[in-house]
Amino acid sequence: MSGEKFTFGSTVRYSCSGDRQLIGDSSLTCQLNGHWSGPLPHCSGDSTGTCGDPGTPAHCTREAGNFKVRSKVRFTCAVGHTLYGSAERICFPNGTWSGRQPFCKPVQCGNPATPAHGRISRVDGTTFSHSIVYSCMEGYFLTGAPTRQCLANSTWSGSAPNCTMITCGDPGIPANGLRFGDDVMVGQNVTFMCQPGYVIIGGDTAVTRTCTNNGSWSGTMPVCQVHSYITKLKVQRFRQHELLEIVMMRDICDLFIDLDDVPHGYEGGKQCWFGGGEWCSGNEKKAYPDCDCVLTTPTVVTCPTPPPIPNGLLEGSVLEWGTSVSYSCLAGYELSFPAVLTCTGNGTWSGDLPQCLPKFCGDPGMPAKGRREGRSFIFKSEVVFSCSTPYMLVGSTTRMCQEDGTWSGSQPRCIEPTRTTCENPGTPEHxxxxxxxxxxxxxxxxxxxxxxxxxxxxxxxxxxxxxxxxxxxxxxxxxxxxxxxxxxxxxxxxxxxxxxxxxxxxxxxxxxxxxxxxxxxxxxxxxxxxxxxxxxx
Structure with a gap:
């Protein structure tokens, strides 16, 4: 071919080497519509009674013995591709092939469905062997397979996943506490306060927790403790051992006690009984021969450490009543669902235990004239490719499913060992x-x-x-x-x-x-x- 310009009005000319004859127009001109003025010519066979090599289109295999007159060549497309043109061509006596040169086009799967509250976060094409990755909008989590692949039958593998609203579960109520708010959706708040006679450890009058995007509540559950009473009235008579015991009690039972402020038999706090069974009233001072103080420590309900899950990590270290923990997965794995476990008042965890499943890389395909060893397509799996004799493999011999759900290396192909150029990639239809x-x-x-x-x-x-x-x-x-x-x-x-x-x-x-x-x-x-x-x- 001679001619280096391919713009409107440019002309290229063709000639054949040796004794071959040019079949078709010897020159073509680039037209205004972006097409050449005629079909591409080709050269006849090397000798009389033969046709030239018709070539092998991309993604196609060819069956042919020789290129003599009346011989046939048959073309077959690789899996996932459709043949356009002549599937069978016959060598005519004039050295030309019947029909028109075929080409193989990958099947088109079209636009995949997008779930409500979801989106397609990654797409590398909508034709055979290409895949898409789904993700959910903020406040929702994905259930189902996150990836789908375009199959040979022009359909997408599996079904579109669902995006479900993230909720944080019941946040619980602290012992001797109150909760305001019942909405457990992402971004919503609940507020905790203590019942009369109790205060939050740390001095806050109220604590607010927010439902976060990972399905857990922010912060920690507050703890309500008995209020410290101001002591006023002095107990004038006591035994020596009782004095030491009273001083150790500090808050309620001290050297100075306002007996009007100390409820008899206060649950979960410090209890005092005074000899004679009487309580002081007002500022009246009375001497008692006996005074006994008993310290009772409130019991904090705790849950056992949640069970570990293979290839997973526990998120959260507070295991008291009303607190929540969640799980995450190691690289290369993903949660079967975003589980949150909450410690209940009876010392057990509510909620279901998730699993960390290996990521799925999809079918890496099989090269024409080649073989593949390995049937597992999940994280850390390996597949090995080889070619049938005498073909030579180009691309990656071994590919591994990586932690991001993609295959390492490049897609291998089997080519003829004498090849020194890339195959004609083909011209797209239209x-x-x-x-x-x-x-x-x-x-x-x-x-x-x-x-x-x-x-x-x-x-x-x-x-x-x-x-x-x-x-x-x-x-x-x-x-x-x-x-x-x-x-x-x-x-x-x-x-x-x-x-x-x-x-x-x-x-x-x-x-x-x-x-x-x-x-x-x-x-x-x-x-x-x-x-x-x-x-x-």
Missing amino acids: GFMNYTTGFKVGSIVDFQCQQGHLLQGSTTRLCLPDLTWTGIQPSCIPHSCKQPRSPANADVVGLDLPSYGYTLVYTCQPGYFLSGGSEHRVCRSDGSWTGKVPVCR
């Missing part, structure tokens, strides 16, 4: 590809869509030394919105988001960062877009 430098290592191809279509996937792709392409193969989706200018070195995904509308979400490719523009753009009613074109540098 789009076109600019590949001025070909498909050699270091080459960059860029994609655009026809009018009335929006590009989803990678705007540019780079051929790496392992003969794989960076990014995600793009597709062109019909839409009424105008095609915004496509930034280089970016991946784009389109989603119909509730309360927003059709939204394009941009992510810079590895090695690049967003240095300007908008990370997401929403289609307006007039077909224009909010925000500015993102810049990845």
Whole structure:
């Protein structure tokens, strides 16, 4: 091919090497609609009675013995891909192939459902093998699988999770205390005070606790203790051993006692009985031959240490009546539900015990002409790939499910050992590809869509030394919105988001960062877009 420009009006010319004959137009011109003036020509076979190698499209396998006249080649797409074009081609006597060259396009799963009070927090595409991650809005927790994967049958795995409002459970009431407020939702408060005759340890008249986002109450449960009485009236007669005992009592039974203020048999505090069974009244002083003081310490209800859970951590160290504890998980694990345990008045914990489950990375796929060992796809699991003879594996031989729920390394592929260039990534339907430098290592191809279509996937792709392409193969989706200018070195995904509308979400490719523009753009009613074109540098 000769000609280096691919702009409107430019012409490229084709010729064949050796004795091959060019079949088709020898020159093509770039038209105003972004298409070339005719189909791509090809060269005939090396000798009479043969056709040239028809090639193997990306994500496709080919069955063929030779390329002689009347021989057939059959094309089959990899799992999760649909074949467009001719599945079978026959070599004609004139050295050409019947039909048109096929290509394999990954199946499209479309827009996944978004749960009420939830959102899609991460998405790497909506075509086969790509996955999405759900999260809940503040004040809600997620129940169900947080990730879903696009399957080969064009459906999303599993079902959309639910977002349930976080509640903190019954905060309890302290012994000899009062509680004001019964709302246990996130952000709501309850206030505690003590019954008459009791005060909060620490001097506060009231304590307020708030239901937090992790389903536990802020602060700690207050403790109510017996009020300290002011002593006024002196006991004039006592025995020596009684004096020592009285002084040790300090608050109620002291050298000075206002007997009017000391309830007889006060529960949970200090009790005093005076000989003769009489109490002093007013400022009258009476001498008693006997005085006995007995200290009774109030019993604090505590619960035993909650049981540990495998791969989990206990949050909270106060184990008294009315207090709550919660659990968290080690890296690579997630709670089956956000459990909160509350210590009850009978010394037991209320609430259910959660589990810490390993994160799920999803099926890592299987390369064509390859094999995979390992069937577990959870945290710390490993899968090992190999290729059938004589194919050579490029990409990661071993991949491990990581603590963030993604696979380490890169997706492997099996290629022919004689290959020195990347495969043709294919031109998206209703789009076109600019590949001025070909498909050699270091080459960059860029994609655009026809009018009335929006590009989803990678705007540019780079051929790496392992003969794989960076990014995600793009597709062109019909839409009424105008095609915004496509930034280089970016991946784009389109989603119909509730309360927003059709939204394009941009992510810079590895090695690049967003240095300007908008990370997401929403289609307006007039077909224009909010925000500015993102810049990845």
